[in-house]
Amino acid sequence: MLLAAATAPLAVACTTPPPPPPPPDPLAELVKAALSDAALATAVGAPETAAARTEHAARLQAEVDRATPRVPGSSVPPTTSASVPPPAGASREALVPALQAAQKQAGALVASVQTYRVGLVASVAAGCASLVEALS
């Protein structure tokens, strides 16, 4: 009886098809933008912006990793931030519009993200506005 109870869930686990992959985490897009801005800022010699956007990417990625469900038995690690090559033809003029777009992108998630994420997302949006002001 005890044995049956213990093995039944296992049998189910072996025969059911794997669950569909979880929907993409909306914060993953913010990570991409932050890494891209950091690469652009580095390429055009804006170290303060590069440092701040790298920090944004790291905190956002940490939250994405924390929230990503691990499939039991799967050895695939959670997606990690790959380094982004600086965009071709990078110019300093491109930096402010990129930061403004990032501010808008993060701001658009503020109304809908979970309460435990909203502070981080809002601070990233406001942080981008702060970077724009610092560059002006």
Added chain:
Amino acid sequence: MSVDAVQDALSAEHAAVWTYGLVSAFITVPQQAAAVADGANAHRARRDVTERWLRDAGATPRPPAAAYLPPQPVDSAASAIAALIAVETDSCVAWRGVLERTEDGALRQSALDALTVSAVRATRWRKVAGLTPASITFPGAGVG
């Protein structure tokens, strides 16, 4: 509870209005004086909207204190600007606190606006003070 967080944000706005009034006598560079006037108007408007929100929520808005204590005595342009950096930074913390305590999309949007404009003004005053970095990476997060 979001009402308590909004009351805290209102207190931060009262402090900001008071501080902008206090410093105006010490900031004489025309461009900076104009920024002081802008900041004072923005915080008054935010205070009024916040009081209205609280009344609509059935709460009694917290009144302002008689005076506020800046981090250092304000007796010069430099100490005036330090006081402005402090109140804008405090506002950022208070409005992020509102964001973390509500699911109401409209209140979140309003709190994000308040957080953002305070972060921008804090950055402006940090630039005036010559602080590096001038930017704030995670406004409202308490440190940085």
